[in-house]
Amino acid sequence: MLNITGHTGLYGLLGSPVSHSISPMMHNEAFNILELDDVYLCFDVGVSQLEEAVRGLITAGIKGFNCTMPDKNLMFELCDEVSPAAKLVGAVNTVVNSNGSLIGHMTDGVGYMEAANDAGFNLIGKTMTLLGAGGAASAICAQAALDGVNKINVFSIKDQFFDRAAALVDNINKTTKCKVTLYDLANEEALKNSILESDILTNATSVGMAPNTDNCIIKDPSLLRKDLIVSDIIYNPRETTLIKMAKEIGAPTFNGLYMLLYQGAEAFKIWTGKEMPVKEIKSKYFS
Secondary structure, three states: OOOOOOEEEEEEEOOOOOOOOHHHHHHHHHHHHOOOEEEEEEEEEEEOHHHHHHHHHHOOOEEEEOOOOOOOHHHHHOEEOOHHHOOOOHHOOOEEEEEOOOEEOOOOHHHHHHHHOOOOOOOOEEEEEEEEEOOHHHHHHHHHHOOOOOOEEEEEEOOOOOHHHEEEHHHHHHHHOOEEEEEOOOOOHHHHHHHHHOOEEEEEOOOOOOOOOOOOOOOHHOOOOOOOEEEOOOOOOOOHHHHHHHHHHHEEEEOOOEHHHHHHHHHHHHHOOOOOOOOHHHHHHHH
16 A cells, blocks of 8 residues: 655646546556555646646646646647657657656557567567557557568548648658558558558557447458457457457457556656566556
8 A cells, every 4th residue: 555655756647537547556556566655646637728737747746647638749749858759659648757847758659569579479570550540550650660660551541630640651751760651541452462461460440449349440351361460459348359350260469458558667667767567567457
């Protein structure tokens, strides 16, 4: 149990809604195990209140905080410095308060890459088909490129965010060695050819998430094969229709549960300089 003292350091999560978040349990358990005099709390703060809330938290001496939707993009603008991944994506989910100067990071992509490693898959030098171009997909694309994934084919619906996705792809191609190409998700032939040449297929959209668990972004099961890694960033349900479809043909799979764990572990390390006790956290909250 955490013991609050006059020296207890403050960390937290800003976003709206945040009451469902597992982050407080994860970080407070880590503080407890490592005997750190710190506490992590949730703050329900939307975009319209974010700048005022951040100023107040800086004044109160917060040591660091996470941002979730809908605050990630505006928080990028409020930071004094940002990491390479955050700069590529134009969003931050982890902030360090360094004597009033805010340093922003994006750990979602790290979380995905670590989740792949945890599942036994080395993606460096490989080819990925990435479905989606929203916040999570952008973070995965940027970090995968920075880490050394060789080629990424991004498929997105042509909505109001398509141009932003195109700008991200252009930026990644200019600043990394990874070759990234953006396609319209409606281009079935391009999708078929991309999956055929890929080592991994990643669904980074919300298609298949509860309560709409019967939905699947891949309509044709024949596009999958036994030697194709299939991942889904959704973790509710833990087995989406896509994951079930892949398992039926014997393809290796992993879901988004450990992406959540490892993005938090990376934030913890950025703040404290210490490794989160992932094994203990995993067994208590992610088993």
